[in-house]
Amino acid sequence: MxxxxxxxxxxxxxxxxxxxxxxxxxxxxxxxxxxxxxxxxTMVRAWRSFDKFEGRSSLxxxxxxxxxxxxxxxxxxxxxxxxxxxxxxxxxxxxxxxSPRPDHTWLEPxxxxxxxxxxxxxxxxAVAKETVRLAFMAALQNLPAKQRAVLILREVLAWKASEVxxxxxxxxxxxxxxxxxxxxxxxERQEPxxxxxxxxxxxxxxxxxxxxxxAAFEGYDMTALTALLHEDAIMTMPPFDLWLxxxxxxxGFMTTLGASCAGSRLRPVQVNGLPGFAxxxxxxxxxxxxxWAVQVLEISDGxxxxxxxxxxxxxxxxxxxxxxxxxxxxxxxxxxx
Numbered sequence: 001m002x003x004x005x006x007x008x009x010x011x012x013x014x015x016x017x018x019x020x021x022x023x024x025x026x027x028x029x030x031x032x033x034x035x036x037x038x039x040x041x042t043m044v045r046a047w048r049s050f051d052k053f054e055g056r057s058s059l060x061x062x063x064x065x066x067x068x069x070x071x072x073x074x075x076x077x078x079x080x081x082x083x084x085x086x087x088x089x090x091x092x093x094x095x096x097x098x099s100p101r102p103d104h105t106w107l108e109p110x111x112x113x114x115x116x117x118x119x120x121x122x123x124x125x126a127v128a129k130e131t132v133r134l135a136f137m138a139a140l141q142n143l144p145a146k147q148r149a150v151l152i153l154r155e156v157l158a159w160k161a162s163e164v165x166x167x168x169x170x171x172x173x174x175x176x177x178x179x180x181x182x183x184x185x186x187x188e189r190q191e192p193x194x195x196x197x198x199x200x201x202x203x204x205x206x207x208x209x210x211x212x213x214x215a216a217f218e219g220y221d222m223t224a225l226t227a228l229l230h231e232d233a234i235m236t237m238p239p240f241d242l243w244l245x246x247x248x249x250x251x252g253f254m255t256t257l258g259a260s261c262a263g264s265r266l267r268p269v270q271v272n273g274l275p276g277f278a279x280x281x282x283x284x285x286x287x288x289x290x291x292w293a294v295q296v297l298e299i300s301d302g303x304x305x306x307x308x309x310x311x312x313x314x315x316x317x318x319x320x321x322x323x324x325x326x327x328x329x330x331x332x333x334x335x336x337x
Contacts, residue, residue: 010047017059021042022115024064025067027132027156028152031104031108032114038070045070064167068167071149072146080141081107082138084243087101090244091242093252096249101241105239109134112271125200134308139191139194150178202275209299209302210268212224213297217266218264220264222251222255229303232245232246233306234305234307235249238309265280266279267326275297277297280326283325288327290324291322292311293311294313
């Protein structure tokens, strides 16, 4: 076999693991772009050192070892991604102000397709989705880096303790101890959104709830929207550290500081194992719509409990393969809207 053929074969073999490795690195790092950088670094290191791979473990295990080391190196700088409610108290509407924080502050959204490999087992697929949801991702940020790796490998990826010990060059007892401490830390903290209960696929009730949400949002009908929001609903808007609690403050914000979103259009996206929407705001000058936010919705007991809007559209929309603009819709052009 020629060197070119060998190289092509290796590239194919490595690429087969990209999605699951991206999911792993995303859970470790809490950042979409850092996760993709970490996986690319992993692939480059694997490609360069493949001649040293002796086959004592599977190629998959070897790649996870490299990816873990890459992530641990990145986390040694103390990176800890957060959500607005991890940093400040809820802001009353009367005091609402939009104060941005740097990109590296925030837990970032991620398209399902980039982190959830296709699996045939429905139970396995459900676990994968649950463990990229924003609440679980936020909980992971409270763990030291090695405990985070142990928890993900053992509880999410279902590795044996002996396999994790080999990957981390430690003992089974150490792995079990780290897992116990990680579980205790997560049990102590009840993350907002942790009770989100979204069926996979969406059940009929949830689908109808989303249809009513789209109608209320696009119609900017605050009465209808209020009826869909849980009394403890939370709205966040990274990169701003402002977050609002309760239907009155959320809808009050939307009709004051957020009033320019009236007449928006929503397009469904699959994000963090949850239903979401690409939000396009109207552009009066063109009659079309421009990218404004990626929305992630958390649902529990037939109501929306979390309404998270990620506003850095120049980063997020290309990641989701979304256009930055929408043309005016035909019926609106005819009506002169």
